[in-house]
Structures are given as structure tokens and as C-alpha cells.
Amino acid sequence: xxxxxxxxxxxxxxxxxxxxxxxxxxxxxxxxxxxxxxxxxxxxxxxxxxxxxxxxxxxxxxxxxxxxxxxxxxxxxxxxxxxxxxxxxxxxxxxxxxxxxxxxxxxxxxxxxxxxxxxxxxxxxxxxxxxxxxxxxxxxxxxxxxxxxxxxxxxxxxxxxxxxxxxxxxxxxxxxxxxxxxxxxxxxxxxxxxxxxxxxxxxxxxxxxxxxxxxxxxxxxxxxxxxxxxxxxxxxxxxxxxxxxxxxxxxxxxxxxxxxxxxxxxxxxxxxxxxxxxxxxxxxxxxxxxxxxxxxxxxxxxxxxxxxxxxxxxxxxxxxxxxxxxxxxxxxxxxxxxxxxxxxxxxxxxxxxxxxxxxxxxxxxxxxxxxxxxxxxxxxxxxxxxxxxxxxxxxxxxxxxxxxxxxxxxxxxxxxxxxxxxxxxxxxxxxxx
Numbered sequence: 001x002x003x004x005x006x007x008x009x010x011x012x013x014x015x016x017x018x019x020x021x022x023x024x025x026x027x028x029x030x031x032x033x034x035x036x037x038x039x040x041x042x043x044x045x046x047x048x049x050x051x052x053x054x055x056x057x058x059x060x061x062x063x064x065x066x067x068x069x070x071x072x073x074x075x076x077x078x079x080x081x082x083x084x085x086x087x088x089x090x091x092x093x094x095x096x097x098x099x100x101x102x103x104x105x106x107x108x109x110x111x112x113x114x115x116x117x118x119x120x121x122x123x124x125x126x127x128x129x130x131x132x133x134x135x136x137x138x139x140x141x142x143x144x145x146x147x148x149x150x151x152x153x154x155x156x157x158x159x160x161x162x163x164x165x166x167x168x169x170x171x172x173x174x175x176x177x178x179x180x181x182x183x184x185x186x187x188x189x190x191x192x193x194x195x196x197x198x199x200x201x202x203x204x205x206x207x208x209x210x211x212x213x214x215x216x217x218x219x220x221x222x223x224x225x226x227x228x229x230x231x232x233x234x235x236x237x238x239x240x241x242x243x244x245x246x247x248x249x250x251x252x253x254x255x256x257x258x259x260x261x262x263x264x265x266x267x268x269x270x271x272x273x274x275x276x277x278x279x280x281x282x283x284x285x286x287x288x289x290x291x292x293x294x295x296x297x298x299x300x301x302x303x304x305x306x307x308x309x310x311x312x313x314x315x316x317x318x319x320x321x322x323x324x325x326x327x328x329x330x331x332x333x334x335x336x337x338x339x340x341x342x343x344x345x346x347x348x349x350x351x352x353x354x355x356x357x358x359x360x361x362x363x364x365x366x367x368x369x370x371x372x373x374x375x376x377x378x379x380x381x382x383x384x385x386x387x388x389x390x391x392x393x394x395x396x397x398x399x400x401x402x403x404x405x406x407x408x409x410x411x412x413x414x415x416x417x418x419x420x421x422x423x424x425x426x427x428x429x430x431x432x433x
Contacts, residue, residue, distance in 0.1 A: 022119055024116070025123060028120050030045055030046070031046060032124055032128075032177075033166055035167070036166070036167060037166045046392060047103075050098075062105055062108060069098055069101045076303060076349070077094070079300070080303065083299040085305075085308075086309060090308045093308030093309075100392055103392055103395075104399055107396055107399050108403060111399070111400065111403045117406070117407070121180055121184075124180055125202050128165075132206045132209070135165060145161075147166065148163065149161045149162065150170050160211065162209070162211045163206060163209035163210045171210070172391070174210040175397070178218075178378055178379075181219060182223070184199045186410065190227070190415075191409060213281075214284065214385045218379075218381045218382045221381055222377040226370055226373050226374040226377060229373065230370050233412065233415035283335055284385050285336065288334045288339030289342065290321070291314065291321065291334055291343070292334050292338075292339035293342060293343075295309075295313055295317055296342055296343050298313045298317075301347055302348055303345065303349075304346035304348075305343060305344065306344060306345075307389070310332060311330070314334075315329050335386060336383075336388075337391065338350060338383055340387075340388050361376065366401055366402065369410050370410045371410035372400065372403070372407075372410070373401075378397065379401065
């Protein structure tokens with residue numbers, strides 16, 4: 001019994017513990033906070049560092065995975081070339097896709113090597129909190145405010161400031177923070193975490209300030225489904241009653257708040273979504289699939305039009321669909337990764353994507369680790385409501401979901417032991433055994 005207490009104790013991370021400089025911390029901070037800072041839109045430092053990532057990977061067996069990119073990509077390249085492409089746009093986008101593949105492979109290798117992921121998560125959370133305080137302080141200073149905040153019409157009739165810190169867009173910032181948020185929420189709910197109120201505020205407040213509806217709903221659904229899947233292993237009967245009563249009270253209070261204050265932004269946006277007037281939601285769902293299908297059809301519904309061709313070939317379709325005769329190629333975008341895949345690589349590309357997701361889900365037994373399961377659920381839902389083909393924040397979440405060595409304390413096999421320990425704390429007879 002004593003060894004089991006020690007087992008759980010090894011996985012507790014106190015936010016007040018001393019911070020040590022981790023050798024991976026500079027790269028991790030670059031990825032989370034400074035990746036696109038002072039660079040042209042669409043260009044990232046992780047893209048520029050691709051040659052260094054390749055050199056680093058050369059030391060490991062995972063280097064051989066880089067060849068898989070060419071095995072899959074070359075058949076599409078041949079077919080796209082035969083169908084006709086704009087060469088320079090195709091080359092640029094193909095190189096960008098390759099850089100994303102290299103970075104994703106490097107992330108997988110990093111997860112293999114790193115033994116201090118909990119410390120890195122703690123450091124990111126604290127650094128993010130400091131950045132949020134700075135962002136709040138500069139709100140009155142307009143030139144600085146625009147660096148940290150994004151001002152837009154979030155839904156027809158509602159203008160608001162949304163937190164983005166140094167990233168290009170609030171939804172991207174929210175996606176970056178999802179692995180951190182899920183880790184700490186699960187720690188607070190199903191394990192044990194020192195300073196839970198501090199961790200809750202550091203996680204929740206910035207996420208809400210980003211005001212990403214897709215991120216918030218995806219996170220809530222991922223947590224809810226994960227808790228339902230593992231419910232028999234997580235909670236004793238007494239805790240279950242507390243959670244049920246607390247959850248019922250929370251839902252009741254939320255419903256009353258929405259009824260008493262019908263003009264708040266949440267009610268307005270949901271009304272706009274259900275009435276079809278929310279252009280952001282339509283653009284990320286129905287419109288994205290419609291445009292993806294028709295843009296792919298300019299060359300081949302089966303194989304798509306190729307990377308970098310969406311703006312070249314989609315401009316007439318975009319202008320006609322949105323009745324924007326003066327729209328420019330820079331305005332043409334498909335803000336949905338499945339729709340973007342459909343446009344660039346056709347039905348075959350979407351099928352390959354689906355096969356890879358299903359294969360890795362079963363091969364890595366995602367359901368055996370509740371943290372990895374929550375990541376998988378989030379990104380599986382989110383892929384139909386946002387993201388884009390070269391979004392490295394999305395690929396990082398997929399990789400973490402499919403990496404079997406991430407956070408062993410969330411392994412399904414550990415939770416029966418945890419329940420025994422919980423009962424032992426409340427039963428002197430069991431505790432003496």
C-alpha cells in the first residue's frame with residue numbers, strides 16, 4: 001500500500017515548486033508564444049528552422065519517417081502536374097507541407113526524449129499568465145493593444161476584443177493552449193493537483209478571453225466524453241453525488257443567467273448560428289465543404305487541385321458564392337482542415353486522412369490513456385469546424401494523442417489502484433492491510 005501512495009505522489013506537480021531552466025524550454029516558448037512574431041503572416045520560425053530539425057532528427061531512427069512524405073506526395077504531384085498547376089504556388093506550398101511534416105516528426109521524437117513534460121507545462125502556464133497580465137495592461141495603448149488583442153465582429157452585431165497574445169489569431173492561440181488546458185483540468189477533476197484554484201484561473205481565464213467558440217465547445221465536449229468513458233474508474237459514490245449535484249446546480253445557474261440576460265454575446269451568437277446568420281460558423285463548416293468540393297472539381301474531385309492552388313483556382317468560385325466581385329486571391333481561404341484537404345488532395349486525400357486517424361487510434365490504443373483520449377476527442381471534433389492544412393498546432397495535438405508515452409498517470413490501468421487508495425484513506429481496516 002505504501003508503494004502505491006508513492007506511485008501517485010510521483011505524478012504531482014506543484015505550481016509553487018522552484019522553476020528550473022529546462023533545455024527544451026527556449027524551443028517550447030518559441031513554439032507557443034513567439035513563432036510568428038515580427039514575421040509576415042503565414043511564416044513561422046519553426047518553418048525557417050526546418051533544416052536544423054532535419055539535422056537533429058538525423059541522429060534518431062525516426063529520421064527514416066521523412067521518406068514517407070515523398071512516398072505519399074509524389075503520386076499526387078504527378079497527377080496534379082498532368083492536370084495543370086501554377087508552378088511557383090505549388091512549389092511554395094509543397095515545401096511548407098514538408099516543413100510541417102518535419103516539425104511533426106521532430107515533435108514525436110521530442111516526446112520520446114523529454115522526461116520533463118510536466119515541468120514544461122507548468123512553465124508554459126506561468127509564462128502565459130504573465131503574458132496575459134501584460135496584455136491587460138496595454139489595452140489603453142492602441143499600438144501595443146493590437147499586438148496582444150484581436151478586435152473584430154465575432155458575430156453579426158457584436159464587436160469585441162479577443163486575446164491572441166503574439167499569435168496571428170485568437171482561435172490559433174486557443175488551439176495552442178488546448179493540451180495545457182486538458183492536462184490541468186483532468187488533473188483537477190480525476191487526479192490530485194496542489195493549488196487547484198490557481199491552476200483553474202491560469203487555465204480558464206486566458207482561454208475564455210480568446211473567445212474561440214470552436215475551442216471552448218470542443219474542449220467542453222472532449223472533457224465531458226472522457227469523464228463519461230472513464231466514470232466507473234474516476235469517482236467514488238460520495239464524490240459522484242457531489243459532482244452530480246454540483247453539475248446540476250451549475251447548469252441551472254447558467255440557464256437562469258442566459259434567460260435573465262438574453263442580450264449577452266453567447267445567446268446572440270447561438271441565435272445567429274441556429275438562424276444561419278453567423279458568417280464565421282458557416283464559413284468554418286458548410287461553406288468550407290462546399291468551396292472545397294467545387295475548387296477540387298476545377299481539376300479533379302478524386303485528387304484535388306493541389307497545394308497552393310486554392311487561391312489560384314478558387315477566386316472565381318469565391319467571388320460568385322459570396323457575391324464579392326472585387327475579392328482578391330488573399331481573401332480566398334478554406335478555414336476547415338477537412339475542406340482544405342478536399343480542395344487540395346480531393347476525395348483520395350480525405351480518405352487517406354481518415355484511414356490514418358483510425359489506424360493510429362487503434363494501433364496506439366488511445367482509449368487506454370484518458371489524457372490522450374481527451375486530446376483525440378478534441379481534435380477529432382475540431383477538424384470539422386476549423387483549422388487548415390498546414391496548422392502545426394493541430395498536428396501537435398494529433399501527435400500527442402497518438403504517442404503512447406505521454407503522461408502515464410492517466411493510463412486506464414492506474415485508476416483501479418487509485419480507487420483502492422481512495423477507499424483506503426476512508427477505511428482504517430483497509431489502510432492497515
